[in-house]
Amino acid sequence: MTNLNQHWMQRDIAALWHPCTQMKDHEHLPVVPIKSGSGVWLEDFDGKRYLDAISSWWVNILGHANPRINARIKAQLDALEHVILSGCSHRPVIELSERLGALAPAGLGHCFYADSGSAAVEIALKMSYHYWQNRGRPEKKRFLTITNGYHGETLGALSVGDVSFFTHTYRSLLLDVIKVPAPDCFALPREQWVSHAAARFAEMEVALARHADELAAVIVEPLIQCAGGMRMYPPEYLRWLREACDRYNVQLILDEIAVGFGRTGTLFACQQAEVRPDYLCLSKALTGGYLPLSVVLTTDEVYDAFYDDYASLRAFLHSHSYTGNPLACAAALATLDILEEDDVLAANRDRAARMARAAAPLASHPLVGDVRQTGMVVAIEMVRDRDSLEPFDFRERKGLEVFRHALSRGALLRPLGNVIYWMPPYVISDSEIDFLAEVTGEGLERVADSL
Structure with missing residues (x-):
């Protein structure tokens, strides 16, 4: 090991607290x-x-x-690095919103931006909860999910997750969320995935029927439970879930933060089931890995529930300082260009x-x-x-x-x-x-x- 490598490692350990890390490990496992x-x-x-x-x-x-993403960010840097998105707008965020709306399942035409996957999940949860209040159904305030899921580490996102490694310490701070067994197909041959998922869906159906009057939404990661150990399940489960949510008047949140933008074989994982969620959460690969950016796409129906005179207090008063950052949006536009053109x-x-x-x-x-x-x-x-x-x-x-x-x-x-x-x-x-x-x-x- 060179003195230069050692130099940076020593400075790191003296000043940084690394994410998802027991720092004592670095006594024997070098950064x-x-x-x-x-x-x-x-x-x-x-x-x-x-x-x-x-x-x-x-x-x-x-x-x-990536030279094409580099060039797009550099060009944007010379024009505009950031501007408040409340009351202002800019070209990259408008173009990105238009493109995402065109690429996502039909009907997801409204984009609400944040800066991380966890923040996107928080937005979707709050938006669903608030939607039902605005529709005169304040009793619909709980969430339903599947075991072994992961949706981020802020408190709302952590509440709808189920990886004990992340949640157990904070359990007393978390929301009371209903959970049913996941349809993951661990150690099963591919030909048995659909039948196994069907058996698991029966438990989801029971929970929806029992709790429909108090449920705001169901939230799941489509096809792959990533932080839960890359456990996988077939797209049919999503199709059944969409139909059941419609039947029981419960909204559907799909967390594609880790699986969006081609990772599962289609641009969005939910496209393999030919379903449209009420809220689609995206982040991570959205900018090609360059800059923090996340977005929740939702429908006219949801948007319209918040659209009213100011005095009605129906507005969605959620914000992040770097919402819709132009540099991040430029990186996202370059990423979409490459995915399409190549x-x-x-x-x-x-x-x-x-x-x-x-x-x-x-x-x-x-x-x-x-x-x-x-x-x-x-x-x-x-x-x-x-x-x-x-x-x-x-x-x-x-x-x-x-x-x-x-x-x-x-x-x-x-x-x-x-x-x-x-x-x-x-x-x-x-x-x-x-x-x-x-x-x-x-x-x-x-x-x-x-x-």
Whole structure:
């Protein structure tokens, strides 16, 4: 390790408190100081490169230092860096709103912006709650969701999540949310996914019937429960959910913060079920991984419930200082341009097929209980016992062993507990996919050797 790498690591530990981290770990697990990025690669101050297998927390879909996004941001910087969006507007936010409304399921024509995924979820929850008040149904104020979900770490978003790693400490602060078992298809062959999801949906149906009069909305992550271990389920569940929400007069919030913009194989995951939510939450890949920006798209019906004279106090008085930031909107517009002009979704089908072939041999490893895939996401779940699917105790930190090995080999492969996953930028090459599979296999062998 060079003095330069060590220099930056020491300054980091003295001044920073890292997210989602037990800082004591860094007594024996060095922070990786990144100097630059290009394509799927990150480079430290020593010149060592790391393949960004997780798109830097699922945001960077078109590669680091993408020249077209760079150019769009630089051009915008010379014109306007920021302006208040209350009472003012600007070209990038107008153009972005128009394009998102045209690309999203028909009828989602109103965009409300924020700066993070959690903030988008907070907006959708508050908007749904407020909608029912404005419609004269104040008793409809609770939310329904599925277990093992994750929607962010602000208090409202945390309330509708169900990953205990994040929620248990703050339970007494959280909303009283109704939860039913998730339809995730862990360790099931693909041909059984729909029947399994149907059995799970029966429990959702019961909850909707029982609580319809007090429910504002249902919120779920479409197709992949990402922070919950990349658990997956079929689009049919979303179709049944939309129909049931309509029948019981309950709104539907779809959190596509992690799965939007081509990650699952379609631009938006809900398009695979041909459904339109009442609220569509987007962030992360929206700007290609460049700048913080999120948005909630909603319908005329919702918008109209807030449209009234000022004295009615029906307005949605929610705001963020950097709402609709022009630089972030410019990055988002460049991202949409690339997705469209380069026909990225079509190319992703070939990449996803290559990822499937690369991951297939891992399914026979004695410590692998499941290999699953939806679009450009592959998850390899480690278990202690393959036959019983007994998991490793979280305190054994087997995923950390894989992470350490991957870093030594030049890959940023940060597992979720015992789940190793690939969620790379869409510009990854075949040889780079094969490299990820090789490193993952080696990591599994390291875990096996440690038992």
